[in-house]
Amino acid sequence: MERDSMTFDVVIVGAGPAGLSAAIKLKQLAQQDERELSVCVLEKGSEVGAHILSGAVFEPRALNELFPDWADRGAPLDTPVQADDILYFTSATSAIKVPGLLAPKTMHNDGNYIISLGNLCRWLAEQAEALGVEIFPGFAAQQPIIEDGRVAGVITGDMGVGRDGEAKDSFMPGMELRANVTLFAEGARGHIGKQLIRQFNLDKDSDPQHYGIGIKELWDIPEAQREPGKVVHGTGWPLAEHGATGGAFLYHLQNGQVVVGLITDLSYTNPYLSPFEEFQRLKHHPAIAKVLQGGTRVSYGARAIAKGGIQSLPKMAFPGGLLMGCDAGTLNFAKIKGSHTAMKSGMVAAEVVYAEAKKDWATPGALPYDQAFVESWVWTELHQQRNFGPAMHKFGNLIGGAYAFVDLNLFNGKLPWTWRNKDADHATLKSARTQPKIEYPKPDNVLSFDRLSSVFVSNTNHEEDQPVHLQLADITIPTGSNWEEFAEPAQRYCPAGVYEIVTEGDQRRFQINAQNCVHCKTCDIKDPAQNITWVAPEGGGGPNYPNM
Template sequence: MSVERDVMEYDVLVVGAGPAGLSAACRIKQLAAAAGQEISVCVIEKGSEVGAHILSGAVFEPRALNELFPDWKEKGAPLKTPVTADEIYFFTGATRALKMPNLFVPKTMHNEGNYIISLANLCRWLAQQAEALGVEIYPGFAAQTAIIEDNVVRGVILSDMGVARDGTHKPDYTPGMELRAKYTLFAEGCRGHIGKQLIARYELARDADPQHYAIGLKEIWTIDPAKHRPGLVVHGAGWPLSLFGTDATGGSFLYHLEDNTVYVGLIVDLSYSNPYLSPFDEFQRFKHHPVIRQYLEGGTRTAYGARAIVKGGLNALPRLVFPGGMLIGDDAGTLNFAKIKGSHTAMKCGMIAAEAVAEALLAGNPGGEVLESYPAKFKASWLYDELYRSRNFGPVLHKFGALIGGAINYIEQNWFGGKFPWTVHDLKPDHAALKLASECKPIAYPKPDGKLSFDKLSSVFLSSTNHEEDQPVHLQLKDPSIPIAKNLPLYAEPAQRYCPAGVYEVIDEGNTKRFQINAQNCVHCKTCDIKDPAQNINWVAPEGGGGPNYANM
């Protein structure tokens, strides 16, 4: 039975109020104002407010912001803590570490001129600038599907509100609106659920390497003022992950920003092979290393969150355009993993797309066509050059590990300026990297001490995650039998470990086992959608406003 939906129409619709989407919206309005014309722009955001679902390290490179708002300092952008020092460690064990001399640090890891920020707060500031320019922003509204007519994307349909878990309509049922536009920009962030559908439908990744991902886990701590060093950036590789091999690669960070606050986190590449590995528990024991413990001991943990990170780079970049729309930012995969930064690249990507859209609309185009000017402008930009110079960084680490791979990356970046005469490819998808449980050893993780390390449920509490309980489960199993019938005997059902929020459990009911999904705990990290070995879990958007409510991530 068809549902009658309200319809709103715009020139441009942006799906996602992250750095890419908001930068695109601002740039379109700037260009329209410069031309003395009006372009209507709408931004929708599934979080309860702008920034509620934004999580990043984050050391921020202001290059794109300088271009978008040259007067950002006068406008009060929340860039308060410039980087004052870089330290990089190879963690060689639970109590040992080697500090890398600055001379041997790859150029991409230098942070002179950068800032330690809350990306969530920067997005809130960008939203203010966008609204001042005339952009309409609607948080709490989740795009569920794209409107596709005659193979052209015409906008999106928002999630219905007031649907019960069994699919029936509750008394407050409201059909989701149709938002239609001449051009729709998808800026959903890493592993956007509509972006994933569009990549498949239009075969946008046909000529690209498989996309690669990591999971980033982060906490905010208030520490002893005597230990606080504003502007200090600490990066690490190795323990508790692999240093010499390639079984589980990744890295860590500790950033000192203002107000006796530090960000601490662990990034675990989702190409790891041991199904018993738990990224959450690796992060908790990492904080006990003396290099990290010296700052956190005696402090108070105030926030927790997790998010998948797209890290395939240029080699895995899909085609960016399709009829009526485009992918921007992390929905496309523009993060520069060599710098561990994706905010300035997402912003620039959004700005490039905005210029293509504004040119088309100001020229009187009716919309709906494939805007080839966007990938052309992309390839002519500093963003493409930056991604090209870093194209080998991730594949080299995956193939050779942190120590040897790091040495190769140092040579390429510092001696060759990122222009080796060859390109390294990583062609195995992350979900295919898992070994059978019978080939691996279970990992015995220490119990949390409640001072430096904690359990999942108390951590999820700090993320302020909330979902309406009586709604359809947004973590959909394509085949409900697979977790117990296949994943459990083959891989010891890794979902109970790779999820950083305790969403998935295997319940022992005597003679049978049952797979339980605690969807209310979901922090929208998308790891399950990526790492499930059977590719059986499909993450879709829950009711708008559901999920984490990050304050300063």
């Protein structure tokens, strides 16, 4: 197939905080030297920010370095944190407030801001374009170009392909975007990053990456319930009731809005557990319900987060390219924050790549990015907090939190050991025959809702007549071994109603409602047979998150 081709010095896949920060830093460095440097950013969403989902309490450290004058430039950091509560939910009706002195110091948020990460990325995109970066939203990078063992760019997805795989009248072949260096910043479980890790054996010395699924809603609430700048984190019920770990969050924004969410660690063992339904239960807890009562749900979304820490980081450099941000797994789970670390990882990448540009792209092998990353404050921060996640997995949130207090507050992360977790999340499910079924209450459509109405307010849309972007390696597994051993968990771990087991007579059929997909990647991560592969749908498809 003949494809159009464009060539740049640097191509960046993903217009999130890592990708945009790398693009901006590259242009800043080039401008200082009055050097021409062509930089292109590809974004699979219909616009920058459309697919961005995060809590988010934002630590401005990296932004301070990238734009010391960000306030004068109008960066959307409008709600400084004013109060910081940590709750331990002991049951469905009660909670204990953890004294601040007993909380791990990483949970304190002095100097941070409650933001919409999507809006911050929209602002970063404006700054990047003002510097001359070319940004192409609605173009999904589908596969890397690998020539002579080196990444030479990416190919975007074909447009106008029917569900049957045949070209429609509107068919347009994807483009080749070639570059001296290609940077991958796709977020957690990036579909090209996953290929590259395997292709270049980047994870041979690291633990499996570990993930959580974060589910979030944006609400308008009555004036009497508003406390702008208040941050609430919680743990315990409802997940602890089923032996699972994770945590809740509720952040008060400006303009009478709050965000509420639940992160469920994907290491859970009971195949009947549904992160979506657990989130619906959470909202009925009195500590949460009193804030939401009388309010209106505005938006909904879900996204996997990579939380394995430095033990799970792959090598990030390979010939012709780099992995950055959550594509590699730079989130600091002890802080429940990854935007500042993603931004800094992109800025470090820019410095390494620009040094190579000044040598006229002369390095034949991998660039020295991994060493530069280890020398940055991101590595120092992640190393200090490296045992937080494993402690939660080993001991649960209560005892694990106590360990984290001792490790971080008393020893500043310098205890002389590093815990490992070599059990991949997809391998943790126990047989459905040995696990109790979980009966979830029906939604009341006031505080709790069903999946389809939730997907509706995520503004998710895909062209229906296109190939299914959730690909099965073996179509018999869902109704075969997955059904027999795990009661096919995809119908429960998916937060968007994508997967259904349909019974027709005495036969079962696995139905994929791909148009519902909010691109969370949970199926790609948690399927026990690793039978589902998420690939990018036609460019621009997916959710369209406002203010998320």
